[in-house]
Amino acid sequence: MVRPTIHDVARTARVSLATVDRVLNKRGGVAEKSVKKVLEAIEVTGYVRDLTAANLSRGREYRFTFLVPDSQTGFMGLMRTALETQRAALRDHRVKLRVVAVPAFDVAAQAAALASLSHRSTDGVAVVATEAPEVQAEMARLSSDGVPVVALVADLPRAKRDAYVGPDNVVAGRTAAAFMGRFVGARRGGILMIAGSLAARDHMERVMGFRMVMAERFPQLNLLPAVQGFDTPETVKALTLAALREGPLAGIYAVGAGRSGLIDALRDSFDRPVTIAHDLTTSARAALLSGELDLVIDQNPAAEVQAAISLMRDLTDQRPINPNSGSVPLSIFVRENV
Amino acid sequence: MVRPTIHDVARTARVSLATVDRVLNKRGGVAEKSVKKVLEAIEVTGYVRDLTAANLSRGREYRFTFLVPDSQTGFMGLMRTALETQRAALRDHRVKLRVVAVPAFDVAAQAAALASLSHRSTDGVAVVATEAPEVQAEMARLSSDGVPVVALVADLPRAKRDAYVGPDNVVAGRTAAAFMGRFVGARRGGILMIAGSLAARDHMERVMGFRMVMAERFPQLNLLPAVQGFDTPETVKALTLAALREGPLAGIYAVGAGRSGLIDALRDSFDRPVTIAHDLTTSARAALLSGELDLVIDQNPAAEVQAAISLMRDLTDQRPINPNSGSVPLSIFVRENV
């Protein structure tokens, strides 16, 4: 039993090859009953389109654009590495990647970068976007222009993007809290949350999730109000030191970046609080091994990139997409499994 | 700049298409200097073989056989589900999967199943194998017969298989210990390890890793000798109850299967020990949610299946393989992130 081809379909449907082709590729101009005959024939023969042949014949190329913040280090560095790795693998699959670095936290630059894109220059856009209205307006324009727009890492309101690829940040916060409660145990002192910015949706969601589980399962712990470190080491350090002056800390949840400031601040404290952070960067890995971090919650950037590409492909080909295919699982790392 | 083809290579090398083909597909009968010219031309043109076209032309089919224990439930159930899921996706990639169920723990049946395979009936074999000599002999025969043999889930001595796909079980044990120590905290009581069989390499490695970290980082905890539950609920239950009679338990590390017996045994204990288990089966998921399990270490069966297939493909095509491409990362689940 060999694989059936369009010829087999045509023969069993008693129509010509051309008609089968018209049905398969929705070229229109086919009578209802013929469509039906073809579909039935596909059913009985068990025909599946041979993707290798189809792609070869089409010679189609997908041009996808990734807009990511330009920071070389930290999480975005990992993401850029993942993109470069994918680039090689994707040559075989007729996908061309363009990675555009935009200054982090620069709304105007982000909007400008998006504005320069159109359906003529790209077949899909994945962007680590902020909630700024000018950025979202550009995303909406692209989307209505027929260019699929995927929100990466941080979600946006449903109306502004075609899909989201990234972790469920509420779950991430909840998970952090579960481990925090367990690790802190009977220790005394406050629990400090340092977010990057509470205007960033991903950080806010993490804080929310963290708060929920803390209230549900560890009400005896003293959860301090969340502070904003703006992902900069100096601010994070200052905030940590300030909190330590207020009283002893049992735990710290570093929701965003700027981790080196945190580690600096804790260097001299003789009874280090339980510290949980996000994203397994090189420095996070080192901090885990040296004991400066207790646990890291990672969103696999490589998996995110892959999911984004696969989703953009489905969207450009108008294939139905699985609503939660963009959700990437969280990985949890401690010293022993980095 | 379009993608260069073999024609371009032939033209820049000033040889015929046939010669390029001979070089590319190692058909032999080409003078040294011609080979050199072709390789140089490949270099300067930046030629990469178009896999879609190549596969289409070859019409090659990969027939891979998976030998897995026949238990419908638990981890092997997950693996069989993953295999079925892959089967559909693989139709597009000219890969045909054959899944053979062999009675668990039945050495003779396993050896017989392997014996029935040859290079004529399959292009690669992935097997969840035991260390029994008759099984390993069959694996060695297949391998020397030119059929790649991949050890799945549990590793084997290097000489007996072509690759290993599965978790690093020593790391798994170490990770379990790290969380166990943290979760137990100041609690008093023994730490019980229940393995399936200490003759199973994967279980033994986990126990080893667990012991190491316990000794290094939590020497104050009372680690009891590992017992063997043979993956059967009744035995596991009996062992747990016996341990409880000996004295209070602070933690239990369920290295293997038979978890339902464990949960049975603990149902009435009023101060439940910290319980860590392996593999996120349906029942493990439920137990996490209900609080009967504290943590689950999962080896993503779907990822394992994919890795195994990709490796077998590389092996059959004689491509060089990355020695640690078969190592699948561990996933850690608690109630909050299942």
Next chain:
DNA sequence: CAAAAATTGATTGACGTACCTCAAGATGTC
């Protein structure tokens, strides 16, 4: 019923590689 419109068939040429054959040229051996 005739004209217009819709539908269908037949055919052809890509896409890039694999694989095969046959003849011709180059090189080496005695």
Next chain:
DNA sequence: GACATCTTGAGGTACGTCAATCAATTTTTG
């Protein structure tokens, strides 16, 4: 120089789909 052996060229067919054309047929419309 005759012969065998090695190496190369030229050319064709196949893989399964896509895309397009043009003519032939059927159906619809007034």
